[in-house]
Amino acid sequence: MPKSQFMESVRAALRTRQYSIRTEKCYLYWVRQFIRFNAMLHPENMNNEHVERFLTDLAVAKKVSPSTQNLALCAIVFMYRYVIGRELEGLNYGYTRTPKNLPAVLSPxxxxxxxxxxxxxxxxxxxxxxxxxxxxxxxxxxxxxxxxxxxxxxxxxxxxxxxxxxxxxxxxxxxxxxxxxxxxxxxxxxxxxxxxxxxxxxxxxxxxxxxxxxxxxxxxxxxxxxxxxxxxxxxxxxxxxxxxxxxxxxxxxxxxxxxxxxxxxxxxxxxxxxxxxxxxxxxxxxxxxxxxxxxxxxxxxxxxxxxxxxxxxxxxxxxxxxxxxxx
Known part of the structure; x- marks a missing residue:
């Protein structure tokens, strides 16, 4: 997707709140993926159903990890909260619980x-x-x-x-x-x-x-x-x-x-x-x-x-x- 005023406004919101460059790139990536999935519809014209379909596709079709699902949701929530100016209330999709794995360690x-x-x-x-x-x-x-x-x-x-x-x-x-x-x-x-x-x-x-x-x-x-x-x-x-x-x-x-x-x-x-x-x-x-x-x-x-x-x-x-x- 070429640069747009909307994506630049997302970038500006991230930089205003002093998010790191890594987080900025990641959030922008998932916002773009969300818009592309929904046929380039502007996020202002989307509702909870659009968000839920996108997240379900990530989990079912693309089989991404729980942490990746959560990251995509964080990016979308940020966009709606700080750029669109509304909360995603009543979303039928919460943060995925990630498994608690014990870390692998090495001997000296x-x-x-x-x-x-x-x-x-x-x-x-x-x-x-x-x-x-x-x-x-x-x-x-x-x-x-x-x-x-x-x-x-x-x-x-x-x-x-x-x-x-x-x-x-x-x-x-x-x-x-x-x-x-x-x-x-x-x-x-x-x-x-x-x-x-x-x-x-x-x-x-x-x-x-x-x-x-x-x-x-x-x-x-x-x-x-x-x-x-x-x-x-x-x-x-x-x-x-x-x-x-x-x-x-x-x-x-x-x-x-x-x-x-x-x-x-x-x-x-x-x-x-x-x-x-x-x-x-x-x-x-x-x-x-x-x-x-x-x-x-x-x-x-x-x-x-x-x-x-x-x-x-x-x-x-x-x-x-x-x-x-x-x-």
Whole structure:
């Protein structure tokens, strides 16, 4: 669908409320899909039935996941609430309940096996995911100034839920991070020599930090290999390394490792939390390091540890042990 005044009004509503670029792209995508599904009818002329048919088609015909259904519904609700100016009352379709799955975790030896297949910044990023409990987007958005070698801490600016926090900086990563920072400095100096050197910042912060955009301290710790145009403000800048580039290298490393597990970037964060609890770290401390608002979110890792089943003997163990003793 070409650009239209309506879609631009949706974009403006998202930016006014300071939604992230990722959320903006996602919401715009689902609004477009909703309009296309309903034969390009304007949303003002649609009713609950149109919304319900679209969501049903996603679930039945396209067989999307519950989380994708919920995302599409969130985008449509946002559009009607803030652009059309009316609530979707009486909608015969609620948010789909997503299954509560226990997270997959890796043992230290499994993490080591995967990391041995990685090199360069991909290996350093993986070490930060596992050693600091970062989400992949948090790791890629780190700037030079966010690394504090003095007190061994990493500052996470506006993590999930737009919350700032500090987490651990592993001592074993100090040398690698210093080498990475030197690479960033060399790249930044080259950009400055060519008349560039600006880093990308959220649109809402550009005016506030205008004078700092060309500072070395504000450069991304894992910058992109190429400069680009800022998607909102239009200036030429250097963004951070893209998540898809990291995920491709991680996937290749997992395949080479021959581990019979599904491993994603988030698996290392799960493994970080589980390992800390195994070592006896207080759960409140783990909650703060992970940036969880609700302690219940952190408590899921106690289920992974099997703390509630500690000491319980399976009935079959007694039978097998008895047979072994008699044989």
């Amino acid at each position: 030896s499994e993490v080591k096996t995967i990391m041995e297949q990685l090199h360069g910044r991909a290996k350093l990023i993986t070490a930060l995911l596992y050693g600091s409990g970062l989400r992949i987007h948090e790791a890629l958005r780190l700037r030079v100034k966010d690394i504090n070698f003095y007190d061994r801490s990493v500052f996470v600016f506006r993590g999930k839920g737009r919350k700032d926090r500090y987490t651990l900086l592993p001592s074993g990563l100090v040398q690698g991070l210093m080498q990475q920072m030197e690479k960033v400095r060399e790249s930044h100096n080259a950009d400055l020599a060519e008349g560039f050197g600006a880093t990308s910042v959220p649109a809402s912060l550009k005016r506030k930090y205008q004078s700092a955009l060309n500072d070395y301290a504000w450069q991304y710790l894992f910058p992109s290999d190429v400069r680009c145009q800022h998607p909102v403000d239009g200036y030429i800048c250097r963004h951070h390394w893209h998540t898809s580039s990291y995920r491709r290298q991680l996937r290749a490393a997992v395949v080479k490792s021959n581990l019979p597990k599904r491993v994603t970037a988030h698996t290392f964060r799960h493994s970080f939390a589980t390992r800390l609890l195994e070592q006896g770290t207080d759960i409140r401390t783990v909650q703060e390091l992970l940036g969880h608002t609700d302690l219940k979110t952190t408590e899921i890792y106690t289920h992974v540890l099997g703390s509630r089943r500690a000491g319980v003997l399976s009935p079959v163990d007694g039978i097998i042990n008895t047979k072994q003793q008699n044989s």
